[in-house]
Amino acid sequence: MDNQRNLILALVLSFLVLLGWTLLSDRILPTATPPSTKIVDGKQVALPKPEAPIDSAAQIRDRAIVLREAPRVAIATPKLKGSISLKGARIDDLVLVTYGETIAKNSPPVRLLSPGGTADAYFAGFGWTGQGAALPGADTVWAADGATLAPGKPVTLSWNNGQGQLFRIRFDVDADYLFTVTQTVANAGAGAVGVKPYGLVSRIGHSKDADSWTMHTGPIATFDGVTDYGIDFSDLDKNPAGERRNSTGGWLGFGDKYWLTALIPDQKAAVEAGFRGADGRYQADLSRAVEVVAPKTQATAVTRLFAGAKEAHLLERYQDDLGIARLDRAIDWGWFVWFEKPIFYLLDWLFRMVGNFGVAIMCLTVVVRGLMFPIAQKQFSSAAAMRVLQPKMKALQEKYKDDKPRLQQEMMQLHKDEKVNPLAGCLPIFLQIPVFYALYKVLMLSIEMRHQPFILWIKDLSAPDPLLVTNLFGLLPFTPPHMLALGVLPIILGITMYFQFKLNPQAMDETQRQIFSIMPWVLMFVMAGYAAGLVIYWSWSNTLTILQQKWLYSRHDKQIASKGVEERR
Template sequence: MDDKRNLIIFALIAALVLFGGQFVTDYFFPTANPPATKMVDGKSVPVPSPTASTPAADAPDAIRPVAAALGASPRLPVRTPKLQGSIALKGARIDDLLLTNYRETIAKNAPPIRLLAPAGTKDARLAGFGWAGEGVATPGPDTVWTADAAELVPGKPVTLSWNNGRGLVFAMRIAVDENYMFTVRQSVANRSGSAVAVQPYGYVSQRGVSKDPDSWTIHTGPTGVFNGAANYDVDFSDVDAAGNNGLDFATTGGWLGFNDKYWLTALVPDQGKPVNAKFRIGGGGAYQADFRAAQAVVQPGRALTTETRFFAGAKEVGVLQAYENDLKIVQFDKAIDWGWFAPIERPIFWVLDWLFKFTGNFGVAIILLTVLVRGLMFPIAQRQFASMAGMRAVQPKMKALQERHKDDKPKLQEEMMKLYREEKVNPIAGCLPLVLQIPIFYALYKVLMLTIEMRHQPFILWIKDLSAPDPATLLNLFGYLNFTPPHFLAIGVLPVLLGITMYLQFKLNPQPMDEMQKQVFSLMPWVFMFVMAPFAAGLQLYWTVSNLLTIAQQKWLYSRHPALKEAAAK
């Protein structure tokens, strides 16, 4: 009767995991990137590029096309090995930027990622810099600046200038490196006959919230480092709740901006001077991150200069780390939300990245990482397997003790502990490899989800993106049937292989004597097959290969120690 009740409870838990778990994992453990491919008639084809809907022309909030917005201002072209775009001379805004090394999809004709777009466009995101001061004619959004060069390229800064006609000359010297960092050196020269008080500022603005959802494990949205500590606690709803007052952070050193899963736009004030940073609501459904330095008085015949950096690009791990080390930007690598397991995640990333550069294929790199992990854990796994077989060998004695002391639980526990000592077995030794695997598995999950180096990386055959789920869904016969299965039934080939290999692994283990435990172990592989189906194919590949290595290891141990096989078979 107890076994039946326990089996019903397990079945209910399994159903809850399968059908209700998605609501939990969407927040705590986002499962994977959107599919890069889909199966059509058994072939893997790229998912079409996303297209923006065009609002009605008479709509009050009609959005301008990007091309029209770009034509509304004279422009300074920007060209680097990784960036292409322009700076609007009207308002001196960095508001047009394409990431030429990254595409929207894996299709050959997919457009590059557009990170910055002018105000008034659907996905407007831009940065600006200026001066504030009472009673001072300062540059504004309609100010047209004059450039001293035809384009901005690495190693050749461009100076924008503007004279307010009242004795103040404003200049903006803009430089860009070969990666994603702009350096903006603002200056104001006072040629008037009286002192003026001015305050430098910078801002980055984006229309709407991030397209990447914010979750417990991966933060997106307003992000910054203030007074030496990364802040992942602010989201767009907090900025909404703060209203016109905004959220203030007084800091010396650090940075602030808007974070996506793979992209970052961030202001980096002078790391040695105090500033007042703020997240606030902007106009037209926009959000703004900005800072202001302390007000300064510029005497006649003198000039004031301040320097700000602006990052706009991909969150490549090595690039972020180099900026932190070389430019002394406080915790700039925290733009990637590594979380608590960073001491494990970072080494796994560096090993994976090195293996990828060595092999040229991230799937092969994941397989080699699995072999490495299993090799390091082999001595522990040997002891685990021997302990499991030992536990199976003493099961008859344990049954006898249970019968003898079934009415005296304390005495039963005492006798069982004595039996463990005499037989030199440890009932929890078999859990150690699993416990050690959990942080490694979670770290690999975060690496696949977070790092752009894994984005759109293919393996073999139909697997074109290891950071997305396996697209070869069995329920629609690999795309031959023209329908999309429900999310929890979208079982690909890799999840099925994961379930089969887990089942075979459990069959090779010494079987428990308790019938309920046998039933649980027999069902567990198929439950995990469904649970793991929405996760990244790279994670499924790691687990499947790990299961295969465990099976091979068990076969080898049986060949070396026939007594273990006999104990498992009895």
């Protein structure tokens, strides 16, 4: 009767863990990028790109039509392709040619920027406010001195207001994702004019990537050397005026999981900057102080625009070479950046050495297990000693089953006499937690793993295992709900955890034993929605642990046997 009650209690607790984790995981620890493939009729096919959200309050138009409505300057670099609209001087057409939307061979490239009026409008613009002169606006059509913007081939846009002021915007672009925008006002008029240069990034709708406790998406900024992850789209929905800040240098913009569009002023310049939003439209902008331009003089302001992928090495290079404050924190490494970055650097180096990210993860696991070998040896030695003591502990439990205080005293004395610390095995577990969390963050945030294949059916290590057992590997025409989306890799994880638990000393309490017997299968479902790369790490780590544990146990058993022979002599 007691065994049945304990089993029911263990099942209930396991169900609560599984249900509670499912409800909280998207907010606390997001699982993975959306699956990029699906098994249909036993064959793996790439999933299409999710449709962009539509703003019902605006008239949404076809992108191709909008792009043809204004004269344009083409953008052509090794990593970018698109155009600048001469109407309004906007960078509003940009795709990342080295990144595909899906893993399909014919996948279109990732589109970052789109013109206003389209479903996923997202663009950067530059201009002036001020007084005493006619200023260019959103409908101003500029003249360009070139047809294509490319590395080493700048393009200058110009507009004469007919009152003696000539406005120029020069665009330079490097071979990666950085634009340099130089705004100049030349005053040939009879009187002084006051102008205030600005830059803005505007987008419609929230990020498609979830904002969570461990991964910030949406508005992001560095003001006066402090990176602010605390501004969300929901904050701008509640307060359309947003938050304005005065800062020296820094940067601000919008970050998705893998992409960033950010304005970067001169790092020694004083700027007013901030975010605002209304009706599903959001804007990041910055401006300089008003500058009075006397007759026959000119005023110039330089702003940089980063528009591209959050490649860790590239962000750090811009940060170091150009002195851009904390640009590397555009990746939300979190509090443990000091630990996560070394994990990332090691994993990235291993990937470049072996050429397969899955194999690199397995090599990283070997390195971690190797570094922790002395600690693990102590843990397993303690566990082996506990296994030897279990018959004696069970005898004490039977003898003092009606006297709990006396039982605890006898247990403590037994551990003391045998020189066994029952808590010695906990240290390696606690030490592995930061390693596991660091790897989780690296696999979640690093674009270097996006769409990286492993072997066989694993085509994207940043997405969950697509080979689902619960729909018979795609033979049944339905997609299981999140809690039942159980792939092959999580099952392997559950099996390795089961054998690992079997090697550990059995808990003396029956309820604890029941819970530990069920826990591998509960965690199997919990991990089903996580990145395949993370599940591979845990499964391979379990396998190495089992091999190491069996080897150390065999050595310990031989030592015990040898000691027994000597004692009999």
